[in-house]
Amino acid sequence: KNEVEQSPQNLTAQEGEFITINCSYSVGISALHWLQQHPGGGIVSLFMLSSGKKKHGRLIATINIQEKHSSLHITASHPRDSAVYICAVYNNNDMRFGAGTRLTVKP
């Protein structure tokens, strides 16, 4: 069983839709990262969470430590949001990655 599970694996949405990507993990963590990987391969860190909720623009990330679950929400999705979104959990300088969710937003 993977230590970090993401769902869905693939997601296609129409522009403007509200999007949720989920991440469940089975190990103890000190923090959780949401990353965005563009088609060219570059990786950008979106959020680092250890509790609660964070918001940046149209992106919202939440984490429930007790349930070992995090969600990434995108409001008013846009084609430029199309990318792979990766959940990664962090503990003692070791990071474990989910397989990623490939999001395609159609105009």
Next chain:
Amino acid sequence: EPEVTQTPSHQVTQMGQEVILRCVPISNHLYFYWYRQILGQKVEFLVSFYNNEISEKSEIFDDQFSVERPDGSNFTLKIRSTKLEDSAMYFCARRLTTGANVLTFGAGSRLTVL
């Protein structure tokens, strides 16, 4: 904050050759990480480095791999005797020890072993 620059962006090498991938800048106030992503697969942690020492390494990071600070500014990943399965994108990332603790990734170095 300075960006993380990786060189080379792409390297093609023959099986059995040694490869050195570089990452700048480096500071004593940063954690540095190397990750690997084989094409079509998920990102994998290789090693973390802080204050001239490896702080954590994964099971992937065996004797074939080493990390160094050869001149105090670069952070290098050396892969000895490359194998076909070492073909991957290698990402360097840094994390400040203070403030937001956000990871900043380099653009990656694509290694192709023939």
